[in-house]
Each structure stands twice: as C-alpha cells, then as structure tokens.
Amino acid sequence: MKKINVKGRIIGILIVAFVTTNAFLIFLDEGEQVDRKSYINEWSKTITYDLFKKMDTKAVFTSEETEPVYFNEDVGSFNEFLVEEGDTVSEGDDLYTYDVLNYYQEEARLEGEVSRLEEEIDAIEDFIDEIESYRVPDPPDTNDNNSSPFNNNSGTSDAPPPSYIETEYMKEEKMAEQETELAKQEAMLEMVEDQLDQLQDEGDRITVTSAFSGTVSEVSEDLESPLLTLESTNLVLEGTIPEQERKEIEEEMVVEIHVPELEYETTGTLTSVDDYPEEVELHRSSRYPFKVSMENPSEELLAGYHADLKITTDESLGVVTAVEKALETDENLYAWVMNAEGILERRDIETGIEEQGLVEILSGLEDGEWLAVEPKDEFRNEAIFFTPLHTDDLRVRQMFKMERQSILTYGLLGILSR
Template identity: 30%
Template structure:
C-alpha cells in the first residue's frame, strides 16, 4: 500500500474515533453512556423503633398514709417502728381502752347474774312440773268421787306459779340477749381501738407528735417517675412500652407507661416552661432497684416489624432513588416514605426487598435509563472465566471501561 493511502486511512480512522468520542462524551448526546457505580446496596427488611429518651427516678409505686382520730379516744402507743416490714393485719397503733374495758366488765357481770337467775327459774319450773305430774298419778289411782276441792285447788295454784316463773324467765332471757348484743358491739368498738394495716410495705415515717398522717407506708414494688416537656407530653400515652437503664451500672429493666398527668406539676408561669409528671410501671425481676436510683428511660413512641427500609444516603431529593434494575439500566423511582428513625426510612411503596440502589446518588452524574457498570470484584475473577470469553467480548468490556465515567 502506498504511503499516501496509509496516511488517508490513518486520518479516516482517527477522525472516526474522534467523532465517536465526541458523540459519546457530549452532555446532551442521545447516545447512551454507561455510568460507573462505585457504591450501591441491597434493599433490606428490618425493624424500626422510634423512642423518646428522658430521665427518671425510682420511687415506690404506692404510698399509703395512716391517720389518728381523737374522736375514737386518746392515743396509747405505736406498735411498729420506722423501717419495719409489714403485711395486711399488722397492728400499727392503739387507742386507750380503759373506758371500754370497765363497761365490758360491768356488762359481763350482769350477763352472768342473769344466766344464774334463768338457770334457777328453769330448775324451779321443772320441780313444779314434776310435782304436778306426781299429783296427777296419785289422783288417777283413786276413785273419781274421792277427789276433793283441795286437789283441784293445788293443781290450779301450781299451774299459775309455773306460768309466772316462765314469764319471769322470758323477761330475763330478753335482757340477757340484749346485753349479749351490746357486748358484741362493744367488742367491735374495741377492735377499732387497735388500728391494723391493710397494706404490704415498709414503715417509712412515724410522727411521734401525732401530726397526721402519723404513719407513712411505702409499697415494696418500685416504679419510675419523671417529667416531660410541653412538646413531649403530647407524644407519650399510657400503655406505651419503655426500656429502663440504671445510670450507675447500665442494667436494663422493662416497663409500661401507667400514667401521664396533663396538668403541670407547678403553677404555670408566663415566662417559664411547664413540666408534666409521668409514671412507668416496671415488669419482671426488679428487686435490685432501690428508691432514689437514677435511670434513663426510652419510651417507644412507634415500632414497626420487618419493613423495607433505606438510608437517607440512598435518597435523591428526599423521596427518589436510583435503582439498578435487572436490565442493566439505572431507573429513577419515586418512593413513598413512612416512619423515619435516625436517618433510616420505612418504604411504604416504590421498592421491593433485595433490589439494588445507588448510594450517595447526588455525588454521581446519572441519567435515567442509562446503562451502568460496577467495580470489578477481583476476588470473583479467575483464569477460566477469562479464557471462556471471546476476543470481541474482551474488547467490548475493555472499551466500555475506558469510555464510562
């Protein structure tokens, strides 16, 4: 081949390659260019939990107060001490009982006397009844005509005496029952003079001055109390789960919001923020918690199980993502987002599990429906795979590597 022909051929080839490079690299070119995607990830399912962190203090779940009533009598003595463990039925304190004891003794003596009188009357009535029976037996053995008026007069007189004795006995029995009833009432009154506990817990305060409440009782069951801000109180509701971590050792406990007060703890002031009290009831083993322990509380505001999620690093303009589809193209998709926790979003629609999406899409120049390539995974390349490729395939992928950006 002549030298001039070689020059012409070389110039033509150079021009052809330059034109192709221009068309490929031109910004508004209609020729598709492969996009090199260095960072991408798979769409996964996981749990999302949105929590509110606050602080709290371990306090008794219940506090009970016992009062002294001077209308029940004079105070006699306490029957418990501070720090003592008590149960329902434990005597707490006593009123003076001397007036009741004196009245009770008088009534019991009168009741015993009435009982003796009733027994004596019953014996006398039995004797009269037996005597009449004896007369009737003797009279039946005699002839009727031999009965005189003295016999009949004796029978009538003894019947009258029996009637009177039975009447007297009935009156004594009535009085006896009345005194017995009064003694029962007096016993009930005396029982009230010893005040007993209805609760299980610990005596935390005794007022020797008799200022009410004279006894304070704390329950053995601990709970968590804390405060919420004006913004937080609208987010927290009774029944929400909570995780509790003791500050000095990080031990974890679980519980549930049992109360949220919607009136401020203190009198509201125009230039001060209001705070609202909340209580968490603890569950499971919590004997190691002591009143006064400081804790961190994480209240679960919302929780989702096994949902499709993506990181904010994969989002473009807040609700779009670039998907690396099975056709080898980059597909721009609009997403419907749900719950957000620490820059991790629930995907309600727009993505399915295991789809591949571009990370940091704002850092890469991408056109919708552009083909893409990803970094070569050296660990997955072997000699056998290279030998099985044709020369045209090697040339094709090598050229794509040079032309992609």
C-alpha cells in the first residue's frame, strides 16, 4: 500500500490557508493598514508642447474677383466685340465698339458720369486722409471708442473697447479697403473720359475700354446682359461649412491647404465668412460660404481645382501636455502620478485642446511629471509603485570593476535596510 505523504499535504494546506487569509484580510482592510504595491510596466511623461485644434473641410479655387461689363442699348447700337473668351486684358484695353444714336444726349451722359466719379474720388480721398490722421490711443479711451472713423460698431458705449493692436489692424484694413476702391473709381473715370474724348473727336463711334485687369470668361454673342464677364487672374478658395461648425470659425484664421491634383501644399488665411447661408430650408442644415486667400500661390493652380483644408480654430502654445491614454475618467478627469517619493498619487486635472492623442493640461499637472499608463488594475492611491528592471540599461561590467570593500559595504547596507 502506497504511503501517504502527510507532511506534504499539511504544508500545502498551510500555504493555501496563508494566501487565502492574507487575501481576505486585504479585502477587509477598509482603513488601508496593509501596504499595497502597484506594478507599473508602461508610463509617460508630461511635456511642454504647442497644440492646435483644426477643422477639416473642402473648397474649390475660383477667381478672386468677377467684373461684369454691360452695354446700354438706349445710348447706341452695338458694333463689334474686340475680345474673345480666354483673352487676357489689362486696364485700358479695348473691349467692344458701339455707334452713338444721339450725340448731345450721349455727351451729356458721359459728362455727368465724369462729374459723379470725380465727386466719389474726392470723397474717398478725404476719408483716406481722415483715417491716416487718426491716432490710435494707447491705452484706448473708452469714452472715445465710437469716434474712430473705421469703427463699424453701432452698439452702445457699454461694449468693451478694442485693444490697441486690434484698432491698429482695423485702421490698416480700412485703409487698404479704401485704397482699392479709389483705384477702381480712378480706372472707371479714365475709361469714361476716354469715351468722352472719342465722342468729341470722332462724333459717332465709341470704343469701350476695360477698367479691370483679368481674363475674359464669357462673351454674350446674343448681346444679353452682361455683355462680357471678366475674371481676375488672382485665385481664392471658396467653400461652405454646415451651421453646426459656423460658430467655430472666424476671419484671419490660418488654413492649411492641400491640392490632391498637384500634390501641392501651402497655407492661407480665412478672409471672409458669411453670416447668411446660401439657402434656407426647414428640413435641411444651412451652409455658410467662406473664402480663403493665399500669398504667392503656385502658377500651376487653375480655377476649378479642388483642395482639402484644415482650419486652425484654436491654439495653445507652450502648454503642459499629456498623452490621452494616461488620463482616466470617473466622475471627473484624473491621472495617476508617479511622484518622486515612489508613491502612486491620484490627481484630479482639467484639460483643454486635444490633438492627435495629446491633451492640454489646464491644471493638476506640471511639466516633467511621470504618469502611470498600464496596467490600470494595478493603480492604487498612495501605493508604492515599482517598475520592470531594464537590464539593457545596466552597466554590468562596471559593477564588477568596483573595489571589493565597496561591494561588501553596499551589500551589508542592503541587508541591514531589510
């Protein structure tokens, strides 16, 4: 008969009882009197970084400006076109001719147009002088906030005054706008004066010249209005965004541009965002038009090419950042911090912008702090943590090059510390 190993069975039972009892005591340890340890095999470090929030959308290249050219049949009879579709024209180039029906009536009309344009030019020049002479206050005087010639706000004086930089920018923007309008009116005046000179010199036939530089995109052979359509050679991007995203974008935001057709990438600026949708329908989301301008775009770009856009709607520069997977959500957002004392600490945090797995930390963490990532079931507040030993990082040979006395000293210190 086989002899039963009573001693072995007793030892086994004692081991199981010991483990079970300790596990049970830990389970009942509401006061956390038993030291617990957390094994961490993956961790991450907070860093200072620049984060950007971006919105993806699409747009198409089109001419920056379109100029229709009209012919009034009441002033004469059309003679001939002097341009064709696709022709490039500059200011002063001939477009078409017509024969005058009533010399004196047409002369009076052209003279009246000259006077009107001269008055408009004088008014624009006076406004430009007023803008140039305006001194931007620093700091701004809240009592004189509405005295600015380029302040378009019609609200009450309770509105906060714009900052110095904002006001200076508004001044420069209004100056550029008025100078563009002045150049346009001067070109129109030159065109009308040229027609008047032709009428007074020749008497019956007038050649209409262009007040616009661009390309002839349409010619109305049946003389329907507009007679000609001119488009500028400068390209802009036009697109629309849904109403859910309208409040997220505003003018002057930076835009990343990618043209798949050419594998071309550049940047631009959001120059306009409409406050009114293209169409209004009850059962359909409204879409709001926007425009993006570029500096020195590629000459290979053509009107009609499509582009993928990334609009930077928000940014946080030089902020404390953590990887997203190091953050936990219960009732509030928190992270497990591996502090310098070797203790795992649960800490509540507040976050901001998220970009490609990185999260802005508004409060709760500082730059250079270590965060536990995995395994999450090992995380316990105020527990001692330990991490794997990376033998590849150890300089084993140097350990054995130490003096015998040093090895003995450190060994004894290790034993005594236990």
